[in-house]
Amino acid sequence: MDVRFDPSGPLKGRLTPPADKSISHRAAMVGAMASEPVVVTNYLAAEDTLSTLEAMRTLGTIVQRDGDRVVLRGVGMRTPDAHGETIDVGNAGTLMRLLPGWLAGQDGRSFRFDGDASIRRRPVDRIAEPLRLMGANIEATDGRLPPFTVHGTQLRGITYELPVASAQVKSCVLLAGMLADGGTTVVEPVASRDHTERLLSRLGVPLWRDGDRITVGHVDELTVEDIHVPGDVSSAAFPIVAGVLVRGSRLLIEGVNVNWTRTGILDVLQRMGAVVVGERERRQDGVVPGEEPVADLDVAHGPLKATTVEAEEVPLVIDELPLVALLGCFAEGETVVRGAEELKHKESDRIATVVNGLRGLGAEIEATDDGFVVQGGTGIRGGTIEAHGDHRLAMLGAVAGLASREGVTVVGMEAAEVSYPGFGDHVARLQRR
Numbered sequence: 214m215d216v217r218f219d220p221s222g223p224l225k226g227r228l229t230p231p232a233d234k235s236i237s238h239r240a241a242m243v244g245a246m247a248s249e250p251v252v253v254t255n256y257l258a259a260e261d262t263l264s265t266l267e268a269m270r271t272l273g274t275i276v277q278r279d280g281d282r283v284v285l286r287g288v289g290m291r292t293p294d295a296h297g298e299t300i301d302v303g304n305a306g307t308l309m310r311l312l313p314g315w316l317a318g319q320d321g322r323s324f325r326f327d328g329d330a331s332i333r334r335r336p337v338d339r340i341a342e343p344l345r346l347m348g349a350n351i352e353a354t355d356g357r358l359p360p361f362t363v364h365g366t367q368l369r370g371i372t373y374e375l376p377v378a379s380a381q382v383k384s385c386v387l388l389a390g391m392l393a394d395g396g397t398t399v400v401e402p403v404a405s406r407d408h409t410e411r412l413l414s415r416l417g418v419p420l421w422r423d424g425d426r427i428t429v430g431h432v433d434e435l436t437v438e439d440i441h442v443p444g445d446v447s448s449a450a451f452p453i454v455a456g457v458l459v460r461g462s463r464l465l466i467e468g469v470n471v472n473w474t475r476t477g478i479l480d481v482l483q484r485m486g487a488v489v490v491g492e493r494e495r496r497q498d499g500v501v502p503g504e505e506p507v508a509d510l511d512v513a514h515g516p517l518k519a520t521t522v523e524a525e526e527v528p529l530v531i532d533e534l535p536l537v538a539l540l541g542c543f544a545e546g547e548t549v550v551r552g553a554e555e556l557k558h559k560e561s562d563r564i565a566t567v568v569n570g571l572r573g574l575g576a577e578i579e580a581t582d583d584g585f586v587v588q589g590g591t592g593i594r595g596g597t598i599e600a601h602g603d604h605r606l607a608m609l610g611a612v613a614g615l616a617s618r619e620g621v622t623v624v625g626m627e628a629a630e631v632s633y634p635g636f637g638d639h640v641a642r643l644q645r646r
């Protein structure tokens with residue numbers, strides 16, 4: 214579907230972003246592991262997280278969904294069984310990388326995973342390595358790609374140093390650790406999103422953080438309290454950046470999750486001089502808070518200056534780096550992102566797709582091995598951008614169009630449904646005020 218986004222007048226009004234995708238995936242999985250029914254409110258009803266509910270059904274969980282309220286009657290920690298059915302992860306990388314952690318601990322059972330064409334290009338070797346060290350066997354296509362099969366076993370606890378900061382790999386090992394004999398420790402090179410740790414610790418799972426080391430103990434039964442999912446800062450980032458870039462805009466973005474491991478985009482915006490005001494959680498080193506903090510963010514248009522994002526900050530802003538590239542086009546000076554090779558393994562190769570996409574719209578942006586460099590001050594002329602089936606690229610094109618001089622056509626806008634159903638309606642509403 215091609216959708217045109219014309220240069221916009223001021224964006225005004227209030228908006229509640231969709232529920233957090235990362236937390237919704239995790240809520241569904243722990244709901245399936247529980248032995249008593251669990252109610253999840255404000256569950257994200259988008260393609261990715263509906264794939265997770267479907268996967269939980271395949272494993273024997275009863276799932277009742279009424280809009281954004283989901284009731285899961287799980288199967289307990291040790292009895293999921295797909296009865297030979299393939300688990301279809303659709304487009305959801307987080308589902309594909311987290312769920313094998315739980316299933317690797319199912320002694321004597323095997324689980325086959327597959328997904329769409331884009332998922333078949335996304336590697337699973339990073340989870341296969343620690344799971345093998347714990348005793349499980351993973352058979353993947355060409356050694357590293359879906360479709361793949363997880364052969365479960367009685368796992369043993371390990372200490373695993375993540376070669377690259379990844380919340381998905383960390384979470385996979387922690388889920389496996391709950392079924393392993395002895396404790397399991399994950400060592401992070403730099404901090405990444407900690408929703409799994411917060412959720413497990415709130416549910417009473419023995420879990421400690423000591424500096425960059427997170428240790429989880431064995432769990433026989435999971436008692437899950439009801440879970441409320443806060444708004445997704447990664448989705449909110451699209452209207453926030455639109456508000457910052459479109460002249461005369463003033464927005465209130467409500468109910469946003471401001472967990473410090475997710476708010477790198479707000480730090481970047483602050484350094485660039487953008488007007489985005491609201492409470493934020495301060496960095497929490499050495500503790501695992503049980504709760505997810507929420508805040509309202511007040512956003513206004515204003516001038517920007519360039520900034521640099523270094524490797525250490527990358528995991529805190531990983532999904533918003535396409536927007537940093539767009540912001541860089543409007544900032545005074547040179548905006549640089551370094552240490553972000555991980556972008557190559559997202560829903561598209563986001564170094565290539567962002568750089569080529571924005572360049573086609575008139576941006577002065579160059580790819581590097583581990584990020585990109587943007588010469589600011591050009592703004593966005595306009596043109597056509599291809600979403601490559603990547604939800605964040607589709608929405609990047611839309612925001613670029615609103616802030617452009619001539620308008621942007623996004624080819625494949627339907628990709629936005631993966632994380633932000635109703636994105637187009639939200640934009641239209643902010644334009645009508």
Ligand code: S3P
Pocket residue numbers: 234235236307378379380381382384405406531532555
């Ligand atoms: C996610 C972690 C990140 C992120 C992805 C969601 C998660 O991936 O890009 O959109 O929910 O754990 P990596 O952990 O692979 O960087």
